[in-house]
Amino acid sequence: MALDHRKKDILKVIVDDYIETAEPVGSKYLVSKYHLPVSSATVRNTMSELEQQGYLEQPHTSSGRVPSDKGYREYVENLMQVEWLPPEEARGIRMALTEQVNEISTLLRRASGVLSETTGYLSVALPPQAQSSQLLQVKLLMIEPGRALIVVVLSAGQVKDRIVRIPDLLSAEDLLKISQAIEANLAGMKLKDITFVAVQSAMQATSLPESLLNQIMYEAYTAIKQSDNLDSYLNGMPNLFAHPEFQDISRARNVVDKLSQEGLLFGLLDRQWESERTSGQLTPQPSDLPENQADQKRGPTTPGEADCKPCRYMIRIGQELQSEGLEDCSFVTTTYTLPGKLMGFIGVLGPMRMNYSRVISHISFVRQTMDDLIARSARLNRDSQHKEQ
Amino acid sequence: MALDHRKKDILKVIVDDYIETAEPVGSKYLVSKYHLPVSSATVRNTMSELEQQGYLEQPHTSSGRVPSDKGYREYVENLMQVEWLPPEEARGIRMALTEQVNEISTLLRRASGVLSETTGYLSVALPPQAQSSQLLQVKLLMIEPGRALIVVVLSAGQVKDRIVRIPDLLSAEDLLKISQAIEANLAGMKLKDITFVAVQSAMQATSLPESLLNQIMYEAYTAIKQSDNLDSYLNGMPNLFAHPEFQDISRARNVVDKLSQEGLLFGLLDRQWESERTSGQLTPQPSDLPENQADQKRGPTTPGEADCKPCRYMIRIGQELQSEGLEDCSFVTTTYTLPGKLMGFIGVLGPMRMNYSRVISHISFVRQTMDDLIARSARLNRDSQHKEQ
DNA sequence: TTTAGCACTCAAGTCTCCCGAGTGCTAAAA
DNA sequence: TTTTAGCACTCGGGAGACTTGAGTGCTAAA
Structure with missing residues (x-):
């Protein structure tokens, strides 16, 4: 049932393109835009098979294909390339997070703000499970x-x-x-x-x-x-409205409605919490920890950023969120850690058609930076305590 | 330049109807729906004059009229009738606000929640000017x-x-x-x-x-x-999407954008603060304190609710908000008071076509109840302090 | 197994037409 | 002088017809 090489290539290109353009992609267009070494007819056949296998959908006969939930899942697990953050951007984020942070709540506020700004989606940061x-x-x-x-x-x-x-x-x-x-x-x-x-x-x-x-x-x-019962930080609600999938007001309303419900986010993250603890599979698909794709190994662009590698994250796509009203959304989350095995969450929510690669590299970097800051601050304290004795 | 009786009547009916239906209202429709004692031609003439005087606007030739900012202003100042809250509703609100409130922040959270739920608009509550x-x-x-x-x-x-x-x-x-x-x-x-x-x-x-x-x-x-730098409480964002003026996503986005800007609300309310202190006029129009219309004097339905009368409130309509993106909105605010001349704000923001009467009666009641609760709590403390000595 | 070619589909844009609610104006009625 | 009836005019918006073009599936040849 595994996909052969060509199918993978084509699926990847389709998802990439759909993420970029938000338009159903057709065979001819695909061949000419990406200079595929095959003819459109071949692509058509492949697409047809991918559709039969459930990776693609057709909004209506005689239109191009669109990735299905399963297609996105395959994409994030095996196909996409996670790019490193450009060093200037990394530096900017690090500075924004570092400045004047004495409290975890300030750090969370900043993290959420930075994530929503740099990804262009909605972001959320939750304090550790107290x-x-x-x-x-x-x-x-x-x-x-x-x-x-x-x-x-x-x-x-x-x-x-x-x-x-x-x-x-x-x-x-x-x-x-x-x-x-x-x-x-x-x-x-x-x-x-x-x-x-x-x-x-x-x-x-x-x-x-x-x-x-x-x-x-x-x-x-x-x-x-x-x-x-600590505060969560949510940023970037207006960002969502910029995406074509939310032009239809009723969908936008569904999402805003959901997100306004106190406790919903905690519920969503509790599920991640569970799966982190049991370190087992997620219900819908084994989705966690796609942390070691081979094609990701090309190093960072600057040595200075070498300590940030994509980390454990969880992606939930559409139906997998099991939340009515969020069927068209995806949610990428990861956990930051505090001393004493405490964990908290940061996450980015966007349309299913979100730029997963970009989101993952940003959320990874933010998480890594948070962990660094927290660890450094803990070390400082330990040292100063030591000095006193 | 004052409006004669008929003009007032017709303007009132137009605004009432437009608030109800969100459709431009025409002369014939008006006569038949409200059994006006004049013909549609007369109404047409009157409307035409009201338009010339700036109280009405015509979205396009050959469509009905819609109130202008000035029309709404006249309406809220001289024409509308503020209804009392039905006693059951008043009781419900009072209960919701009273239960388990030890802190001002809890009271504010409740007040904002109650206001957005009962009015169906967006509501905000701000702590006192610390x-x-x-x-x-x-x-x-x-x-x-x-x-x-x-x-x-x-x-x-x-x-x-x-x-x-x-x-x-x-x-x-x-x-x-x-x-x-x-x-x-x-x-x-x-x-x-x-x-x-x-x-x-x-x-x-x-x-x-x-x-x-x-x-x-x-x-x-x-x-x-x-x-x-205390927290503000904002509720009912999704409510806004239910209104036809925000079906157009770009308008909705404008509003959400604005409201997400930290500090904006404080800015809006600072202006009220100023005008309360100098107890003078507002810039655009003398808008505050329409608290004593004669037609409002008919008593409450139950003696128990007698202590709630419409209180000082401020209404800012459309352009008067002086905030790009909120041109289609109105903002009704009032102040609650704390011991020591402290004041805080609660407000309701909705489309310009909001049900002012309903909003005012609710916000007045909420304010009154808050003041009562705060005063009672202060009295209790004074008493117990007294007892101790 | 791949490709070229062809017939078919269908969303979306454009154009036209028409309906009806609404207006302004004028002349007659009150 | 004010109100009303009547009439011609306007214009948004909905319905229908037509076109376009991107896309598909299928088949036969390479």
Whole structure:
């Protein structure tokens, strides 16, 4: 069932061209534009076979062919060439990401912004799955009697705060006691391992009257548990409208609708999360990790950029997204890593006809740069900690 | 130059009908649909005069009339009737806003969500202009050597945190000292009155070596000053696509483009801010405060809702927005108030052909409810503080 | 196995025609 | 003086006919 050489060549050229022009491609046009060493009739026969095998579709009789989901899948797995980023562009991206970044949230905002700008599609960046983060600190600050600010600091520099109601009688000292007790008992635990009972028993160590504690216990627990509810960064919505597949307003609306739904992106990425953990196959097709095509090995253009190679990424095409309204879209995602086996996601969403090669090289580079920055910052901290001792 | 009675009637009916149908309205149709006591010829004459006076436009000869910017302006100022919210709807909104709200940011998120859902347009909610907020607390929490979390608490329960680099040598105690010094010197000041010199002199009271302080001073200053950079809440983008004026993708794109520009909304609202302060006229037309039309005085349907009356709001129509890309839109905004003369904004953006009456009644009610909730919460705090003494 | 040739298909553009809702103007009616 | 009836005119938009051209499948020859 594998495709012979000619079929591969022709399929590749068809997808390349369709990505470029958004027009169904025909046999004669193909031969003349790409100087194929065969006649249009031969191409026609090949196309016909590719169609029978499900790699191509015909919008209507007597029109050119268009890649099917399966065709794109074959293309991204075996046919396309991922180009390296031109060094100027790489330098620009690196600078944009490096400047003035103290927090992971700033880095994510930048990453998303850069991706949408350089690819011309929609991009999204999600903070690490905080459920696996460790709790580092919990602080309770009195705002005014009856209201306190609870600040939860997680590993990898994630911070979440929220205001909670507390019993009027609690003093600033009580709050200090409570937060110290929580920290003493829960610091270092993973968020997902923290239970209500754990919070309860931690707080009982404060020897404060139980009646007071009862009122704040639940607030503290939910504040801690929900601190994974961090912000996602989405950029480039207007970019989508530039592509011909979204000229039809109803499609555009479907997509915007979907993307506005809180939680949808998390859902999509959870699936990747799953498949990363089990490092197994994806449901629709074994799609992950096409990281080692032979034709990709030609080196980078500058030695300085040598440390960026295409990395683990996942591509979901059309139906594979299993999301009504996104049938015409593809989603390329990858994960960045933080110390402590934490992972977060960045992704680019565009029409199925997106320039996969371009997107992959950009997202790879952004991911690599993020990993570098994070690692460097972690190293700096380790060093300075070392120095202190 | 004032419009006589018939002209007013006819203009009102035209705008009403155009808002409902989005079709240019013609004379004969108008007479038969609304049983006007005059003939179509008379209506035609009147329309022709209204057009000459600039209240109506004709998309092309031999088509019906459409309101112009000026026509809408006359409509919202003198012609439309603002209906009260049906009590069930009011109750629903009130419940949605009341539930589990501890923070101003939650309230804003809810308010924006409710507005976009109930009006079917796009809505936005902005936090109070923090430059006029008072600084209440500044806390510095050690995250790890070299990095600290600075938490800035403003009046009205606004909280902003960010991670800053600090000299490696600073200890947790140093941080405590610094934050206490800042609080002691700056607490109670308005954000806009805080200068770099003030921070500087505050921190010198810590008697820490100047070399250490120099490194953190600027960070602290910018963290405090930029704490007004709070999040805005925008909902209902997909709603816009449902309206016929945005079926043309390029218009839709213009709007989405504009709205994606960080800062645009703030800019639009700054202008309102200005005009609220000087309580003077708006540039294009004296547009604010049409709050006392006589025909609006018929009471609410239930006594329970009696405390909600249409409030100060501002309507900007088409060109008045002075924003390229939003020429076909209108923007209805109002301000909610917080203790200490703080003000924030909520607004609804829709096609120029939006249902102003509906939007105004909803936004008024939401504003009123927000003000109530905020005031009640402030009262509770005052009471409990009182009790403690 | 490949190619040349031919007949066939069909979307999309263009042209024409026609309909109807709408207008402005004028002269008669109120 | 104001309103109405009547009439001629306008023009967007929909329906239908026609053309064009890029594309296909099939068959027979190279």
